[in-house]
Amino acid sequence: MKKNSALKLTILIVCIILISLISFVGIYKLQGGMIKNIMPDYLVSKELNGTRLIKFVVDDSTKEVESATTEETTEEASEETSAEDETEEQADENTETVPVNSKEVLTAENYELSKNIIQKRLNQFNMINYDLRVDTTTGDIALEVPENSGIDDILGYLLSQGTFKIIDTETEEVLLDNSNIEEAKTMYYTDTTGTTVYLNIVFNDEGKQKLEEISKTYVQTTDEEGNSTTKTITIKLDDETITTTYFGQTMSNGELPLTIGSPTTDSNTLQNYFVQSGEIAIVLNNGIIPIVYDIGTNEYVAPVITQDILNKIILAAIIIFALMVVYLIIRHRTYGIISALSIIGYIALYLIVVRFTDTIISLEAMAAIGIAIILEFVFVQAIAKKLRENSANADVTIKKELIKNISLQIPMYIMAVVFVFVEWETIKSFGIALFWGLIISLIYNFVFTRLMFIQRANMKK
Numbered sequence: 001m002k003k004n005s006a007l008k009l010t011i012l013i014v015c016i017i018l019i020s021l022i023s024f025v026g027i028y029k030l031q032g033g034m035i036k037n038i039m040p041d042y043l044v045s046k047e048l049n050g051t052r053l054i055k056f057v058v059d060d061s062t063k064e065v066e067s068a069t070t071e072e073t074t075e076e077a078s079e080e081t082s083a084e085d086e087t088e089e090q091a092d093e094n095t096e097t098v099p100v101n102s103k104e105v106l107t108a109e110n111y112e113l114s115k116n117i118i119q120k121r122l123n124q125f126n127m128i129n130y131d132l133r134v135d136t137t138t139g140d141i142a143l144e145v146p147e148n149s150g151i152d153d154i155l156g157y158l159l160s161q162g163t164f165k166i167i168d169t170e171t172e173e174v175l176l177d178n179s180n181i182e183e184a185k186t187m188y189y190t191d192t193t194g195t196t197v198y199l200n201i202v203f204n205d206e207g208k209q210k211l212e213e214i215s216k217t218y219v220q221t222t223d224e225e226g227n228s229t230t231k232t233i234t235i236k237l238d239d240e241t242i243t244t245t246y247f248g249q250t251m252s253n254g255e256l257p258l259t260i261g262s263p264t265t266d267s268n269t270l271q272n273y274f275v276q277s278g279e280i281a282i283v284l285n286n287g288i289i290p291i292v293y294d295i296g297t298n299e300y301v302a303p304v305i306t307q308d309i310l311n312k313i314i315l316a317a318i319i320i321f322a323l324m325v326v327y328l329i330i331r332h333r334t335y336g337i338i339s340a341l342s343i344i345g346y347i348a349l350y351l352i353v354v355r356f357t358d359t360i361i362s363l364e365a366m367a368a369i370g371i372a373i374i375l376e377f378v379f380v381q382a383i384a385k386k387l388r389e390n391s392a393n394a395d396v397t398i399k400k401e402l403i404k405n406i407s408l409q410i411p412m413y414i415m416a417v418v419f420v421f422v423e424w425e426t427i428k429s430f431g432i433a434l435f436w437g438l439i440i441s442l443i444y445n446f447v448f449t450r451l452m453f454i455q456r457a458n459m460k461k
Helices: 002-024 077-079 083-091 108-124 154-160 205-217 267-285 305-354 363-389 394-419 425-460
Strands: 028-031 036-039 049-056 062-066 093-098 131-134 141-146 166-167 172-179 181-190 194-203 220-222 228-230 234-235 242-245 255-264 292-300
Touching: 002 305, 049 154, 062 267, 108 131, 108 141, 108 154, 108 220, 108 267, 154 292, 172 205, 181 267, 194 205, 194 267, 228 255, 255 267, 305 425, 363 394, 363 425, 394 425
Parallel strands: none
Antiparallel strands: 028 036, 049 141, 049 292, 062 093, 131 141, 166 172, 166 234, 181 194, 194 255, 220 228, 234 242
């Protein structure tokens, strides 16, 4: 009996040690010749980690376009101009200078629409804890995100208008555009040469018919004399050429696969292709920004709480926790050791969940985590005291303490749930952190804490 209980207790302690190593040290894997921790980073709030403040301004530059009208040549000019000059003038395209953003598009409605599209893209890029505002008078858009959020990697895609066109390479006639797209998504296939990533554009019913028609027209043909002629299309995104190609077969399924890069077996290169394809897909799936924007400012704002102050807060928390552990061991001896191990395992599991649930670490969240740990300390200390006084019927004793603990914490559960749905970020951050702390405590105490104390009590019989 004692040996069996000792074995079970040892297994539970080993599990806690493994959880603690994963939480406090990480899980490391060889990637691209470097050893990297594959555990998600903590999401730190703006007041603790600093802020990136980016301002998108309406582009006020101009561009050259082909003039809609041509000047008539007068008889006097014809007499003074040589035949050679006339030929050159006729060959030249008449152009005019126009604003990049016409006055017609600079409206409050388009400013708001642009902001909404950028917001959709931010959400699909998994950006959180950001603040996006638009000035409906000037059209300027302000974006505030935590530092180290990866914003630099997606800025270009946030500002991309997202105009997609398939045109006749020779005549520049638009054959398909955004109105024909139903969905864009990333796909891949693997063969002996490696993995190929491609952006698969799915067209709506109208686009499907047009795609099938042009896939029969823009092909390579050979005449009776063996001379080949190729009629090509050009695919453009924001007037930038993605590729110029022709069709080798009829596209009757309404889908157009665009290869990103080339087949590869390198994991880093493959990941880059996936990211690139995914970024283009996000742009295409969220509509066209009606206004051309440029980056006005991109500034770093220092955190309210400096790293030195934060380090002191963390050090103080570690000292307090160490004193709690010493008290448990001195006060309850072997049950105190079990209590200390249980709390350490709880904190480790708590922090793992915080990482994977995108819980934002703010001062308020840190306070909630501290409250949850104190509640856990009170609970295990109460069990240790009960069992030290009387270890008989340990399971019944622990279950009673569990029920008592849950009933006492019901107001905390209600408060945490209510705070989660509050829009005020300060309150919401506190509520989310406390909610996870209470839920984890409930599950962890029933699985680990209860079993550890039971096995220790059985060893004393």
